[in-house]
Amino acid sequence: MNDKKIAIRVRNLGKKYTLGGPQEQYLTLRDAIVSSVKAPFNRASPNEGFWALKDVSFDVEPGEVVGILGRNGAGKSTLLKILSRITVPTEGTVEIQGRVGSLLEVGTGFHPELTGRENIFLSGSILGMKKREIEAKLDEIVNFSEIEKFLDTPVKRYSSGMYVRLAFAVAANMDTEILLVDEVLAVGDAQFQKKCMGKMGEVSTGEGKTVLFVSHNMAAMRQLCPSCIWLANGKLKEMSQTHQVVDHYLDSTIINANSFALSIDENKEVHLRRIRIIDESGNERSHCNCDLPITIELIFNLKNAIPGLYGYISITKTDGTLVMVSDSFDNEPNSLDNLNPGSHNIHINIPARTLGAGSYFISTSFAKNYHSNTITIDSPGIVYSFCVFDETSYRGTAPGGRGGFFSTKLKWGLYRERPSSQKKT
Secondary structure (H helix, E strand, C coil): CCCCCEEEEEEEEEEEEEECCCCCCCCCCCHHHHHHHHHHCCCCCCEEEEEEEEEEEECCCCCCEEEECCCCCCCCCHHHHHHHHCCCCCEEEEEEECCEHHHHCCCCCCCCCCCHHHHHHHHHHHHCCCCHHHHHHHHHHHHCCCCHHHCCHHHCCHHHHHHHHHHHHHHHHCCEEEEEHHHHHHHHHHHHHHHHCCCCCHHHHCCCCCCEEECCCCHHHHCCCCCCEEEEEEEEEEEEEHHHHHHHHHHCCCHHHHHHCCCCCCCCCCEEEEEEEECCCCCCCEEEEEECCCEEEEEEEECCCCCCEEEEECCCCECEEEEEEEEECEEEEEECCCCCEEEEEEEEECCCEEEEEEEEEEEEEEEEECCCCCEEEEEEEEEEEEECCCCCCCCCCCCCCCCCCECCCCCCCCCCCCCCHHHCC
């Protein structure tokens, strides 16, 4: 007999949605009218559908913090909605030991016509808490949310950031044993995200709450979650230690120039054949430790020798923010000028502790006549993605490390002014 305590037990879980047909919901008069109008144009079979989740099974022990990752549409949000009892599964079973607090998409859980204060009491009542228990938590919730000034304003007038502040404060500070958090935290400002990350760590270690955390932020996942679930196309791909699952997930999402440029294009003067990031042993890496140097390898084919040819790369965050640029003139003389025709391999070295933790895109192009009338020869755009992680997470409170664009270590020294008798005259 297995005596191990389980907070969440999921067995053979599946959720099927019907394509083009009615979903599970209460049908209003407006819905009925719209449905009758759309019916002649709806050619989907009544039985046609797709499985948002299929045959998913796992256990989560009390006090565990488990990350859930996967691409958009992998089934992450559907899983949390089933665990939160917002929707019911098509097949399989879910057993939950304890009260569940959840923070899913903005708009879930609060009544827009009620004030922030009223919604706090409503949420507590739904969880089965008595009025005096909610009152005992009220100050803690209000202080954490930092919206005391708007506490008696209907939440329909809140900005999305204010809404998330209050929703997270309620979910994290109520007397629940299980906390479910979706990517909704990305709506808040950076300072509040740090605060939320710290709170989730606190409630798991100090209060013993079980936390399931959905995020696309791999650095945050590494910092907060000892173990991780990877969902792919609605199925459980892997559940193991976070560093292992994240590494495998990032390897699966790598963008490589080989995917669109397998052969030489004879019509191009310059043709990028491959781009990748390699470590000191020459192994390809889609995720890099910021304590180690990063090498970008470009393999390209040159049809003819081109006077004035130079290469250019830019590195951006996944939100499009430009982080840094480099071209082949960074180390003069320009190493691409007048190369012989054929295949060439270029290494671009980024020193250790340059890029901060996060996900990045690389764009590249080739051009000529650097100093006047620049002519772009080949510009395939974004050709690669990679992730940088910072294992020295004690550096500040930012997810994955110290935060910011760069992780450079600066020299600190105590300045002592020389006595006036030693100063030069």
